[in-house]
Amino acid sequence: MSTLLEVSGLTKSFFGVTVLHGVDFVVRPGEALGLVGENGSGKSTSMNILGGVHRPEAGTMRLDGQAYAPQNPKDAISAGIAFIHQELNLFPNLSVEENLFVDAFPRWNGLPFIDRRAIRAQTEAVLHEVDLDIRPSTPVARLSQGERQLVEIAKALSRKARLIIFDEPTTSLTRPEVDRLFGIIAKLKARGIGIIYISHALEDVLAVCDSIAVLRDGHLAGAGPASEMPIGRMISLMVGRSIDTIYPDRQTAPGKQVVLAVEALSQPGVAEKISLEVRAGEIVGLAGLMGSGRSELARMIFGLDRFASGTIRVNGQPLDDPTPEKAIEAGIAFLTEDRRGEGLLMDFTIAENTVIASLDSVAGPLGILDNKRIASVSREMGRSMHLSTDKVEETRVKHLSGGNQQKVVIGKWLRREPTLFILDEPTRGIDVGAKQEVYRIINALTARGSGVLLISSEIEELIGLSDRILTISRGEIVAEFNNRPFDREAIMAAATGQRAWEGASA
Amino acid sequence: MKIGSRALLLILQNAPVILFLVLLVVFGLMSDRFFAFNNFRNIIIQAAPIAILAIGMTFVLLTGQIDLSVGSSMYLTACVVALYMPDMPWPASLFAVIALGALIGAVNGFAVTRLGIVSFIVTLAMLFVLRGIGMWLSNTRTLMFPDQILTLNRATVLGIPSAIFAFLVVFLCAWALLTQTPFGRQVYAVGGDPDSARKAGLPVSRIVFLCFVLAGICAGIGGFVSITQIGAVGPKYGDQVEFAAIAAAVLGGVSLFGGRGSVGGTVFGAILIKTVQNGLNIINADPYVYPLVTAAIIFLAVAIDGTRTRIIERLERRTIRPLQAV
Helix, strand or coil, X not given: CCCCEEEEEEXXXXXXXXXXXXEEEEECCCCEEEEECCCCCCHHHXXXXXXXXXXXXXXXXXXXXXXXXXXXXXXXXXXXXXXXXXXXXXXXXXXXXXXXXXXXXXXXXXXXXXXXXXXXXXXXXXXXXXXXXXXXXXXXXXXXXXXXXXXXXXXXXXXCCCEEEEECCCCXXXXXXXXXXXXXXXXXXXXXXXXXXXXXXHHHHHHHCCEEEEEECCEEEEEEEHHHCCHXXXXXXXXXXXXXXXXXXCCCCCCCCEEEEEEEEEECCCEEEEEEEEECCXXXXXXXXXXXXXXXXXXXXXXXXXXXXEEEEECCEECCCCCHHHHHHCCEEEECCCHHHHHCCCCCEHHHHHHHHHHHHHECHHXXXXXXXXXXXXXXXXXXXXXXXXXXXXXXXXHCCHHHHHHHHHHHHHCCCCCEEEEECCCXXXXXXXXXXXXXXXXXXXXXXXXXXXXXXXXXXXXXXXXXXXXXXXXXXXXXXXXXXCCHHHHHHHXXXXXXXXXXXX | CHHHHHHHHHHHHCHHHHHHHHHHHHHHHHCCCCCCHHHHHHHXXXXXXXXXXXXXXXXXXXXXXXXXXXHHHHHHHHHHHHHHCCXXXXXXXXXXXXXXXXXXXXXXXXXXXXXXXXXXXXXXXXXXXXXXXXXXXXXXXXXXXXXXXHHHHXXXXXXXXXXXXXXXXXXXXXXXXXXHCHHHHHHHHHXXXXXXXXXXXXXXXXXXXXXXXHHHHHHHHHHHHHHHHHCEECCCCCCCHHHHHHHHHHHCCCCCCCXXXXXXXXXXXXXXXXXXXXXXXXXXXXXHHHHHHHHHHHHHHHHHHHHHXXXXXXHCCCCCCCXXXX
């Protein structure tokens, strides 16, 4: 069988540390290769080499049998390699057609003017290929995340890409958008385009890929056809040991005291009579598809969004017209799904981030900040969170891995000893090892008596951690599951809006 | 409710235009001299220098930068023409003004893109440097201009007053450049998201540099048109004009964060500001209230723009479940 891309013996080191040890993989035309591994396993480095950002110390790459050694990203583009990154590289203030041609506009009759007719026709053709029914003159700002991603794919097609690399493409998509994306990927494969698909969402990898390569610490830990790579095998190859219990055991049982009571919370178009309770030391999972209203519910409880009617009580005290300030005062902590945008000050150090929400507690007399105290509380936080570094005063948060960033956000909130912790997608985009750490921290939270409202797209995670699971669909709680073992299928069915499962709880 | 909010949106979206129409009606009711062809022609002639400057400013603002030096740039170029070119034909003076403006813009652009200094600081320093040089060269005297330049004010091209003609030429060139050429669209790309622009392989530094050069050229041309109108230049000439140019652009919908706006909007903003001043003049308002009224209108337009953004966000907010009919 012919090969599109053949990578062999790829080796690369940074500052004397070898991050890739002779990695091999092959992509065939019309096939998708899944590339999985923890953060730091070498996925990004190998993709950066493929994209011409870094040059390898040893090893060869062949594209269609020809030696391929890109010197810069432009070489990769002209060789027909396209990247669809997690964070899309589109200009929202330009139209779709302008985005497709922004770095190489065709000229009108050799004059320095853009040939509008040409770009419109070409854009229409590629939009049709990705089944996107929008006008080429639409500003990208008006498109949803999923549509923008399809525009990126259309852009790749307009450049005659032969190999398209997807890096975590599904994290910000709704389920219908994910299905649509997978349909397009299948179409791309049918056209003979090769795909490299990188994701922490192993179910997605299985759904899309024909073969799978697992990286661990810069080595190829294993590779094979997707049919021989069940999720369990992928995980054990990724972490280097078999994991039966990725979810640590709980030492404590939920208490009696209700820390959060939400009653008949309604907001037209968003939420309809939502009622729920969380007890001290209890983890309540909120299952629902993206766009079901689960994050909106969390935002309303925390006072970020308004609601029309209903009541919220924290520890029995009503929280009227909540604002984030009042919610924090009442003892609520909120880990948003967007830790980059909302949770952390990326340019600040770990220490600064740790105390930013509780500056009063580290101020001396006259309100002057006590730097020694800041350092010691931050170091203490770092130790209890198992942070990868103890240089809390020097390390800027943006230099930490996703998992460690998440620990800093959680650690920051824990300083206030919250009675209720709302966690929205706490493990999104972080690798298996870091996930396990986060799970351990969540359990430690409940042991201290905090209630946890856990929102996650990963049903396994909800099942593994929760004491109870509520399912939300179209802004309504549609089912409640009170007893372990949870029925995965039933939760899934309820989340996708099949009401037959209502009352499935005992 | 839906229709009501649509109408509200429409009003907010066109707030500056509606503001403009309201002003026309108010001034028209207060003075019958306001609605006269000659008066409108005068407004455009008076607006021309500021509008040309503001068009140049638009390029810089679109990339997310700012140029505070254009007023001083006007002053220095005027000094050079008055002091060193009294006997030259006017096209030579115009060429000199454009070349000097481009050079000043190039220095600004170099400092911003190559030395990596924030444009606010670079051009603020330039504001003082250029005025300093001009005052040094002229000994802070008021400079007079030769006849061949002053007669331009009364000249017409194809029956169009020269100031309006210059204004139209600059406007059309800038419009074509921004909307019809790769460079123009890349200006929007750079302003919209500099990081992505770099990743897409766009020559970000060169684009920003060129925008400063264009702003400098426009400052030169705008200054030249202004010289023909006033005939004499003192050390305060062009003072704070950069702010009028920025105000015109912002009034016309240009974002100070880059990536949003158009030259059409900017020109509209410049004309709006001049219309207000003209109207106040015609109704014999106290000259001291001019800046207050101008400031109020700028503030109002920008405040409405902010509200508009928020309301659009609210109206376009995703709903998860169908809204129940009320």
